[in-house]
Amino acid sequence: MNTHSITAAAIDSFSNTDDPRLKEILGSLVKHLHAFAMDVKLTEPEWFRGIEFLTAVGQKCTDKRQEFILLSDVLGLSMLTVAMNNDQADGCTESTVFGPFYVEEAPHYEHGADISNGASGQACMVQGSVKNISGHPIPHATIDVWQADDEGFYDVQKDDLDHAQARGVLHSRADGSFNFKTIVAEAYPIPMDGPVGTMLSATQRSPWRPAHLHFMIRAEGYETLITHVFKQGDAYLQTDPVFGVRDSLIADWVTGTDGLTTLNFDFVLNAEK
């Protein structure tokens, strides 16, 4: 028995697995996990520190906080998974990470409504359209939008808040257009009071996510689009800790001579395969 035979034995231990996909995933996981340990010649104290770290990550999770998603995000695994599974045609809007702050039952709004619903921040208008790759409007697309307030917190992070703020659902008009009021997105640090924050500190990494609005857009006959719109000029666009920024998703929040700030963004959905 040597290091290679241990890896072979661990992979072989899954050989009776009924589900072929589960067998494939676990076999590959063992292969790569062992290759990692051998590449760095992991010591016993380092192995134990890893055990302690993963345990702390699990124990930080609650029904409102998912520290393992945060870990996956800062290791680039979440964005890699998004990129592998969303191979859109050129010209379609790119996908990015979902993040941990989506809520299924957000309030529905009419066009023009103020979805901030009391969240603190600088008022702005958001308007745009949902189209297909040929430029045809997609009517009645379901548009989910959510964002943090100007202190960097989503509504679900506030224990004393009993209603949705800065999130809502709209449906595109017959011409594919939509518009709503909200607050200007601002940069914010990911939660630093858990083991993932400790790791970012120990590795001198920035916790600041560049300002962004989350969108999920669904329409019959099209692939669901999960993405962000990022803010042009944000200081953290090059150092997003979750690797979510795509150049095509950066847009201007423009303040006009009337003092009103407006974001325009047009989404292009990929047809279902």
Place this chain on the structure above:
Amino acid sequence: MNTHSITAAAIDSFSNTDDPRLKEILGSLVKHLHAFAMDVKLTEPEWFRGIEFLTAVGQKCTDKRQEFILLSDVLGLSMLTVAMNNDQADGCTESTVFGPFYVEEAPHYEHGADISNGASGQACMVQGSVKNISGHPIPHATIDVWQADDEGFYDVQKDDLDHAQARGVLHSRADGSFNFKTIVAEAYPIPMDGPVGTMLSATQRSPWRPAHLHFMIRAEGYETLITHVFKQGDAYLQTDPVFGVRDSLIADWVTGTDGLTTLNFDFVLNAEK
């Protein structure tokens, strides 16, 4: 930005890490974790199932139970780490996994004492010696021994037990010898009521560890030996879920004509480098 550039960006995010070893480990971890996800083309629902699984593993841990060590054990990572870090000279006793049931402050016993201390099982004698590779006795070596009872439980797994059972510390005599009374080791299943047990069930893997006695032997000038002695003829020697069995660690518990059962085992320590 594509899948390869995401991996490069995630590795590069650790480039300012002060501690060169931490930087090496995290960079390698990202490389192998991403290679795993790409090899199996991990889907988004599979990624989320993995997040849920790891969260459950962390949340199963308490001050008396370490489900992440159990996960590392059944994936072969623990044994691989032991093998990489204990490269003994030929003729020395082989190492195996530490396991989660060692206790620092176990009771000290004189030679011949009954360390079972009330644990249920068939009585037996254990005797042997501690020597170096040249056959010279190692006197006053600290011998830690611990084991499960005949129902498969270690003392620390019993909530209503307030004293040590089937564990103790002895010191080898001037001629390197030792002996004590205890109970015969029996096979037992690893804990199946957590997420690791669910994984073993889903993959049709046996949870049964072959019968074994744990030993940790320490002596000045020698590498600490952490190992098991396994029982010849045990039905589970070929399917140990933690990959801990080594042929050289299998021994006979011999029952004589007088009805007494005895295990003889001689340990050979590796000189400190």
